[in-house]
Amino acid sequence: xxxxxxxxxxxxxxxxxxxxxxxxxxxxxxxxxxxxxxxxxxxxxxxxxxxxxxxxxxxxxxxxxxxxxxxxxxxxxxxxxxxxxxxxxxxxxxxxxxxxxxxxxxxxxxxxxxxxxxxxxxxxxxxxxxxxxxxxxxxxxxxxxxxxxxxxxxxxxxxxxxxxxxxxxxxxxxxxxxxxxxxxxxxxxxxxxxxxxxxxxxxxxxxxxxxxxxxxxxxxxxxxxxxxxxxxxxxxxxxxxxxxxxxxxxxxxxxxxxxxxxxxxxxxxxxxxxxxxxxxxxxxxxxxxxxxxxxxxxxxxxxxxxxxxxxxxxxxxxxxxxxxxxxxxxxxxxxxxxxxxxxxxxxxxxxxxxxxxxxxxxxxxxxxxxxxxxxxxxxxxxxxxxxxxxxxxxxxxxxxxxxxxxxxxxxxxxxxxxxxxxxxxxxxxxxxxxxxxxxxxxxxxxxxxxxxxxxxxxxxxxxxxxxxxxxxxxxxxxxxxxxxxxxxxxxxxxxxxxx
Amino acid sequence: xxxxxxxxxxxxxxxxxxxxxxxxxxxxxxxxxxxxxxxxxxxxxxxxxxxxxxxxxxxxxxxxxxxxxxxxxxxxxxxxxxxxxxxxxxxxxxxxxxxxxxxxxxxxxxxxxxxxxxxxxxxxxxxxxxxxxxxxxxxxxxxxxxxxxxxxxxxxxxxxxxxxxxxxxxxxxxxxxxxxxxxxxxxxxxxxxxxxxxxxxxxxxxxxxxxxxxxxxxxxxxxxxxxxxxxxxxxxxxxxxxxxxxxxxxxxxxxxxxxxxxxxxxxxxxxxxxxxxxxxxxxxxxxxxxxxxxxxxxxxxxxxxxxxxxxxxxxxxxxxxxxxxxxxxxxxxxxxxxxxxxxxxxxxxxxxxxxxxxxxxxxxxxxxxxxxxxxxxxxxxxxxxxxxxxxxxxxxxxxxxxxxxxxxxxxxxxxxxxxxxxxxxxxxxxxxxxxxxxxxxxxxxxxxxxxxxxxxxxxxxxxxxxxxxxxxxxxxxxxxxxxxxxxxxxxxxxxxxxx
Numbered sequence: 002x003x004x005x006x007x008x009x010x011x012x013x014x015x016x017x018x019x020x021x022x023x024x025x026x027x028x029x030x031x032x033x034x035x036x037x038x039x040x041x042x043x044x045x046x047x048x049x050x051x052x053x054x055x056x057x058x059x060x061x062x063x064x065x066x067x068x069x070x071x072x073x074x075x076x077x078x079x080x081x082x083x084x085x086x087x088x089x090x091x092x093x094x095x096x097x098x099x100x101x102x103x104x105x106x107x108x109x110x111x112x113x114x115x116x117x118x119x120x121x122x123x124x125x126x127x128x129x130x131x132x133x134x135x136x137x138x139x140x141x142x143x144x145x146x147x148x149x150x151x152x153x154x155x156x157x158x159x160x161x162x163x164x165x166x167x168x169x170x171x172x173x174x175x176x177x178x179x180x181x182x183x184x185x186x187x188x189x190x191x192x193x194x195x196x197x198x199x200x201x202x203x204x205x206x207x208x209x210x211x212x213x214x215x216x217x218x219x220x221x222x223x224x225x226x227x228x229x230x231x232x233x234x235x236x237x238x239x240x241x242x243x244x245x246x247x248x249x250x251x252x253x254x255x256x257x258x259x260x261x262x263x264x265x266x267x268x269x270x271x272x273x274x275x276x277x278x279x280x281x282x283x284x285x286x287x288x289x290x291x292x293x294x295x296x297x298x299x300x301x302x303x304x305x306x307x308x309x310x311x312x313x314x315x316x317x318x319x320x321x322x323x324x325x326x327x328x329x330x331x332x333x334x335x336x337x338x339x340x341x342x343x344x345x346x347x348x349x350x351x352x353x354x355x356x357x358x359x360x361x362x363x364x365x366x367x368x369x370x371x372x373x374x375x376x377x378x379x380x381x382x383x384x385x386x387x388x389x390x391x392x393x394x395x396x397x398x399x400x401x402x403x404x405x406x407x408x409x410x411x412x413x414x415x416x417x418x419x420x421x422x423x424x425x426x427x428x429x430x431x432x433x434x435x436x437x438x439x440x441x442x443x444x445x446x447x448x449x450x451x452x453x454x455x456x457x458x459x460x461x462x463x464x465x466x467x468x469x470x471x472x473x474x475x476x477x478x479x480x481x482x483x484x485x486x487x488x489x490x491x492x493x494x495x496x497x498x499x500x
Numbered sequence: 501x502x503x504x505x506x507x508x509x510x511x512x513x514x515x516x517x518x519x520x521x522x523x524x525x526x527x528x529x530x531x532x533x534x535x536x537x538x539x540x541x542x543x544x545x546x547x548x549x550x551x552x553x554x555x556x557x558x559x560x561x562x563x564x565x566x567x568x569x570x571x572x573x574x575x576x577x578x579x580x581x582x583x584x585x586x587x588x589x590x591x592x593x594x595x596x597x598x599x600x601x602x603x604x605x606x607x608x609x610x611x612x613x614x615x616x617x618x619x620x621x622x623x624x625x626x627x628x629x630x631x632x633x634x635x636x637x638x639x640x641x642x643x644x645x646x647x648x649x650x651x652x653x654x655x656x657x658x659x660x661x662x663x664x665x666x667x668x669x670x671x672x673x674x675x676x677x678x679x680x681x682x683x684x685x686x687x688x689x690x691x692x693x694x695x696x697x698x699x700x701x702x703x704x705x706x707x708x709x710x711x712x713x714x715x716x717x718x719x720x721x722x723x724x725x726x727x728x729x730x731x732x733x734x735x736x737x738x739x740x741x742x743x744x745x746x747x748x749x750x751x752x753x754x755x756x757x758x759x760x761x762x763x764x765x766x767x768x769x770x771x772x773x774x775x776x777x778x779x780x781x782x783x784x785x786x787x788x789x790x791x792x793x794x795x796x797x798x799x800x801x802x803x804x805x806x807x808x809x810x811x812x813x814x815x816x817x818x819x820x821x822x823x824x825x826x827x828x829x830x831x832x833x834x835x836x837x838x839x840x841x842x843x844x845x846x847x848x849x850x851x852x853x854x855x856x857x858x859x860x861x862x863x864x865x866x867x868x869x870x871x872x873x874x875x876x877x878x879x880x881x882x883x884x885x886x887x888x889x890x891x892x893x894x895x896x897x898x899x900x901x902x903x904x905x906x907x908x909x910x911x912x913x914x915x916x917x918x919x920x921x922x923x924x925x926x927x928x929x930x931x932x933x934x935x936x937x938x939x940x941x942x943x944x945x946x947x948x949x950x951x952x953x954x955x956x957x958x959x960x961x962x963x964x965x966x967x968x969x970x971x972x973x974x975x976x977x978x979x980x981x982x983x984x985x986x987x988x989x990x991x992x993x994x995x996x997x998x999x
Contacts, residue, residue, distance in 0.1 A: 018547035021540070022521060029524060033532065037725045038743030041520065044780065045739065048517035052551065226536045240544065244537030281543065 005068045006082060012062060013089060014281035019053040021240045028238045028246050032230045043112050050108050057096045066090050084466035085284050091164070092283060098147040107140045111411035118409030125399035127380050130409070135376055137411045138369060145370065155367045158414030162290045163421060165468035168367065171417050174424065175360050177483040182356050182490075183390060189341040189353060189494055190392065196337035199256055202325035206251040212321055213249060213262040216314065220266050220300065220449050222247075227269060234406075235261040237268035237297075242277060245269045256318075257349070260301050260338075267300030268293055270453060274461035289469040290415065294422020295429055296456065302352055302423075303430045304452075308335050309444040341494060343391040345400045352423075353490055357390040359420035362405075366413050425473055427486040429460065432477040504567045505581060511561060512588060513780035518552040520739045527737045527745050531729045542611045549607050556595045565589050583965035584783050590663070591782060597646040606639045610910035617908030624898035626879050629908070634875055636910045637868060644869065654866045657913030661789045662920060664967035667866065670916050673923065674859050676982040681855050681989075682889060688840040688852060688993055689891065695836035698755055701824035705750040711820055712748060712761040715813065719765050719799065720952050721746075726768060733905075734760040736767035736796075741776060744768045755817075756848070759800050759837075766799030767792055769952060773960035788968040789914065793921020794928055795955065801851055801922075802929045803951075807834050808943040840993060842890040844899045851922075852989055856889040858919040861904075865912050924972055926985040928959065931976040 023046055030042050069086045076083035114133035121130035145157045155168045163171075214222070214229060222229070232248040239245040247265040251258045271287055279285030287293050304310050308331075311318075315334060319326045326334070341351050347358040365382065368374040374382055383402040384395040395401035407415050434440055437451050444452075459476040466472075470480045522545055529541050568585045575582035613632035620629035644653045654667045662670075713721075713728060721728065731747040738744040746764040750757045770786055778784030786792050803809050807830075814833060818825045825833070840850050846857040864881065867873040873881055882901040883894040894900035906914050933939055936950050943951075958975040965971075969979045 014543070015547050015551070018544050019551075022525065022544050022548065025525065025528060025544075026521065029528060029532075033528075033727065034739075035723065035725045035727055035743055038739060041740035041743050044513070045517050045521050045524075048514050049521065052514070052518075224534065226534045228532065228534055240537060241540035244534055244540050 003069070003072055005065050006072065006085075009062070009065045009069065009089065010085070010282060012056065012059070012065075013085075013283055016053050016056045017281045017283065017286075019049050019056065023049045023053075024238050025240050025244075028248075031232045031234075031236070032248060047105065047108055047112070051101065051105055054096060054101055054104050057093060058101070062089070062093050063097070066093060079466065081279065081284065081466070085279075085282055088283050088465060095148075099144065100147075103140070103143060103147070107137075107144065107411055110136050110140055111409070114409045114411070115406070118403070118406065122399050122403045125397040125403065127398040127403060130403060131376060134408060137408065138376065138413070141370065141411070141413050153371075155370050155414065158366075158370065159417060160414075162412075162415045162418050163469055164289055165470065166289075166291070166421075171363065171421065174481060174483050175363060175417075175420065178356050178420070178424070178487065179360050179390075181483075181487050182353065182360075185490065185494070186341070186343060186354055186357065186391065190343055192341065194336050194340040194342075195333060196340045198325060198329045198334070199337055200254060202322070203253050204256055204322055204325065206253050208321045209251045209253075209256070209258050212318065213251075213258060215317065216259065217247070217262060217266045219314075219447055220263070220304075221270060221273075221453050222266065226273065229262070235265050237265040237272065239269070239272050241280065242273055242275055245273045256338075260305055263305035264297040264301035267297035270300070270456065271296040271461055274453070274457040276462050276464050279464050279466075284464050284466045286465045288463065288465045288467070288472045290418035291421035291425060292460065292469050292472055294419055295425035295473075296422075296460070298423045298426040299430055299456075303426060304444060304449075306335075306339055306352070307441075307444065309441045311335050311338075312445050313447045339493070343393050345387070345393055345395060346404055353494055354391060355423065356420050359416050361386050361390055362416040363420075366416065370413065421469075421481065424483055424486040425481055427489045428473065428477050428479060428482060429456075431485055432459070502568070502571055504564050505571065505584075508561065508564045508568065508588065509584070509781060511555065511558070511564075512584075512782055515552050515555045516780045516782065516785075518548050518555065522548045522552075523737050524739050524743075527747075530731045530733075530735070531747060546604065546607050546611070550600065550604055553595060553600055553603050556592060557600070561588070561592050562596070565592060578965065580778065580783065580965070584778075584781055587782050587964060594647075598643060599646075602639070602642060602646070606636075606643065606910055609635050609639055610908070613908045613910070614905070617902070617905065621898050621902040624896040624902065626897040626902060629902060630875060633907060636907065637875065637912070640869065640910070640912050652870075654869050654913065657865075657869065658916060659913075661911075661914050661917050662968060663788055664969065665788075665790070665920075670862065670920065673980060673982050674862060674916075674919065677855050677919070677923070677986065678859050678889075680982075680986050681852065681859075684989065684993070685840070685842060685853055685856065685890065689842055691840065693835055693839040693841075694832060695839045697824060697828045697833070698836055699753060701821070702752050703755055703821055703824065705752050707820045708750045708752075708755070708757050711817065712750075712757060714816065715758065716746070716761060716765045718813075718946055719762070719803075719948050720769060721765065725772065728761070734764050736764040736771065738768070738771050740779065741772055741774055744772045755837075759804055762804035763796040763800035766796035769799070769955065770795040770960055773952070773956040775961050775963050778963050778965075783963050783965045785964045787962065787964045787966070787971045789917035790920035790924060791959065791968050791971055793918055794924035794972075795921075795959070797922045797925040798929055798955075802925060803943060803948075805834075805838055805851070806940075806943065808940045810834050810837075811944050812946040838992070842892050844886070844892055844894060845903055852993055853890060854922065855919050858915050860885050860889055861915040862919075865915065869912065920968075920980065923982055923985040924980055926988045927972065927976045927978060927981060928955075930984055931958070 026042060026045055026049070030039065034042060066086065066089060073083050073086040110133075114137055117133040118130050121127065141158060142154075145154045148157045151157055153168050159166060159168055159171065210231070217229060226243045227245045227247065229247045229249065231251060233250060235247075235249045237245070237247050247262070247269050249258050249262040249265060271293055275285055275287065311331060311334060315331050329337075339351070341353045343354050344350060347355070350358055361383070364386070365374065365379070369376065369379075380398050380402045387393055387395050387401065407413070433452060433455050437443070437455060440452060443449070460472065463472050463475060467475065474480050525541060525544055525548070529538065533541060565585065565588060572582050572585040609632075613636055616632040617629050620626065640657060641653075644656045647656045650656055652667050658665060658667055658670065709730070716728060725742045726744045726746065728746045728748065730750060732749060734748045736744070736746050746761070746768050748757050748761040748764060770792055774784055774786065810830060810833060814830050828836075838850070840852045842853050843849060846854070849857050860882070863885070864873065864878070867881075868875065868878075879897050879901045886892055886894050886900065906912070932951060932954050936942070936954060939951060942948070959971065962971050962974060966974065973979050
């Protein structure tokens with residue numbers, strides 16, 4: 002191996018380690034840390050952030066990349082080493098444009114905004130949050146100004162979450178979705194679907210936990226390399242392919258934890274099946290948040306809300322909750338978990354209405370970054386569009402503009418990846434169905450090995466070697482396309498859903 | 501504040517953060533991490549170790565220290581800033597003598613030796629462990645060679661755990677102890693003390709856990725800033741004054757978990773009461789392992805094995821285990837938990853015999869470092885001295901030379917601090933008794949606030965500003981002295997122990 006490449010890999014290994022350590026600290030903060038420890042934790046995370054930034058922007062990395070230019074050109078585009086040089090150059094060139102002080106200030110402002118947002122949400126007081134939001138937005142504008150080679154400012158923010166993806170491309174896909182989703186929602190919104198059994202009873206949490214573990218174990222969770230804990234907000238994290246950590250939230254009033262657990266399992270499986278030969282390299286990481294979300298949505302929706310899965314698993318659920326579910330037939334259950342009903346909260350939205358929650362945020366974020374909306378007007382604009390897109394009235398800001406943590410955490414440009422991933426999940430699913438023709442029968446038998454292997458080989462194995470669209474194309478033969486997703490929704494919901 | 505001092509503090513804050521992060525990762529590894537994650541974790545810990553070494557040995561720290569020399573001299577010796585410059589200079593000057601590659605090699609060798617030791621201990625096969633031990637010892641010899649201004653090689657190793665403390669000083673104290681302990685043990689070894697009730701029954705673990713939490717809560721544990729988890733080997737760790745993490749081990753066959761929980765509480769309280777104004781500075785750290793151990797032994801032995809404590813707490817224990825303890829009177833219980841009986845395993849040793857386990861290791865370590873013992877002869881020498889010092893026959897190496905993890909982890913020079921701390925714990929205790937005359941009555945009422953406050957004010961508040969001996973002298977008026985400890989043992993055990 003070239004000595005320059007070896008040196009580069011060693012430096013990158015250190016950076017990956019520091020980033021993984023930060024992930025474990027965040028996991029610990031949300032699962033284990035004594036609450037008053039948060040002051041220490043903020044210092045630790047800020048320090049690690051600064052160190053990884055310093056390590057990445059070290060001039061020696063630039064020198065090694067220059068030296069490795071000829072090697073990169075001599076190698077096939079899809080070789081591991083060529084991809085590593087290419088991906089590292091991208092990270093390096095983005096990082097060196099941003100002054101360390103601005104990075105630190107962004108991290109600090111986000112850390113300080115989060116508790117303010119928690120308070121503002123609790124009292125549904127947008128005015129309380131406004132100054133913190135203004136500071137976060139202002140810092141993002143300064144961040145955007147560090148880049149001068151983009152078509153529009155929002156591109157800079159989007160690219161941090163969905164690399165090589167422009168606002169114009171996303172706008173086009175979302176326009177196509179919006180044109181079909183708005184009438185589809187209007188058509189489905191008054192359908193009579195009974196899901197009262199999902200919320201009418203009480204579902205003791207210990208049994209939910211046992212069943213959640215049973216489901217993910219069936220999917221492929223193994224306790225020597227995975228954990229599943231409870232948190233207020235579910236997430237997936239970890240420190241490498243052999244240290245995968247899921248969290249979920251059990252609410253005794255509903256059975257929704259199942260779907261969030263399956264969702265996080267999809268994220269976890271992606272992390273677990275990343276290419277081991279690229280461990281501790283930026284190419285061994287997930288490709289993008291959109292591709293990540295395609296994996297979680299696939300397990301949550303395509304598997305987890307399918308009649309096939311519940312034909313296998315419903316008897317176990319009935320057995321766990323006989324009083325609540327004995328009288329509920331499988332068909333009614335599956336229809337209930339797929340009920341379409343416009344609602345206020347994104348994370349509680351069904352498959353059909355979910356997209357409009359995202360499109361609303363994507364539009365507002367652009368308006369904010371471009372200065373077309375004054376931040377103080379945000380609640381009013383939010384509420385108007387919720388009525389326009391979903392036909393719901395927002396009673397207060399806690400259930401409106403204050404519901405998500407993203408903006409408080411400085412994450413502007415992130416939301417779009419949820420819907421991109423959802424769209425891609427259907428494209429991927431249809432390709433699996435082509436390659437594994439008896440997939441649905443396997444699921445009905447509770448067998449998931451072929452699905453895991455297919456995803457591992459065709460999606461996960463690429464790590465972050467390619468752009469999201471190129472990764473999708475290598476997996477499915479196509480770039481992102483709204484049509485399969487819209488066709489799936491029409492086929493599934495146009496005719497009603499039954500087992 | 502001087503700009504150089506501000507810059508130095510900022511750099512030191514980063515180093516402290518990195519070290520605290522490592523502590524949380526080690527805690528996580530032993531409590532939470534999926535087991536196969538250990539490969540990742542070894543990378544992360546090695547990376548953090550290397551980063552903190554690089555940060556500390558940065559030439560800019562040397563330059564700042566030079567610039568701050570006049571300031572240090574102008575300030576009183578015990579001022580925070582003078583102590584910070586002094587302590588940092590010590591750390592810096594030690595660190596720059598050791599090549600980064602040797603540091604990394606020591607860390608790697610220790611990480612690789614540990615699993616070999618686990619296997620060797622499981623099969624009681626010293627030969628299996630020998631090559632890994634040889635490598636660790638060889639690296640320590642190279643480490644010692646980096647220092648040329650010491651009286652004897654072992655000083656270098658000891659100083660890493662007990663700063664400013666020489667082998668000769670420890671040898672003198674230990675000789676005094678040995679001269680009294682050997683005959684005292686011989687005298688007590690055949691005393692008839694019944695402790696069959698401590699091991700004869702079964703003590704369900706859930707109740708042990710509940711009682712352990714009750715005890716440490718009584719002592720001062722608060723769930724907003726502390727955790728208590730279960731591990732194979734108990735330890736105390738944390739990430740700052742407001743994030744203290746204890747672990748303990750519950751064994752249903754015995755009640756020993758009480759004493760290890762109280763021991764770890766003592767360590768935890770020290771961490772929790774370190775001076776907040778010195779947060780993220782090396783002076784805000786614990787002073788030494790010896791001082792640390794004085795705190796844990798004080799709570800474990802002086803409080804936790806005292807008749808006063810059990811007069812308060814024994815009724816609760818009896819209530820939890822009525823079948824096992826209903827017939828056991830308080831006097832018999834207190835005599836049982838204080839029974840002196842020479843045994844094979846250090847961590848299970850009573851207060852009187854414990855010291856000889858340490859003296860044996862302290863002697864052997866010097867012989868190893870000085871080349872007076874061939875490593876392959878270690879089991880034979882170990883076994884001979886166990887017979888000589890404690891009158892016990894070692895049946896196999898798992899219960900002999902392989903019992904402790906320290907040498908596998910490269911920790912040579914560490915053991916002595918256990919006994920130094922034990923000796924100092926009695927000196928500190930007697931001073932508390934002078935200052936808080938009704939301390940024993942308070943303990944009998946289950947009140948620990950005055951004890952906590954005294955330790956906070958007289959020991960913990962100094963952090964690492966002074967040497968261990970100076971810290972002890974500021975707390976008690978004396979430097980380390982074997983006599984109070986020996987007098988305590990004679991008083992307590994010469995007359996038998998009863999409530």
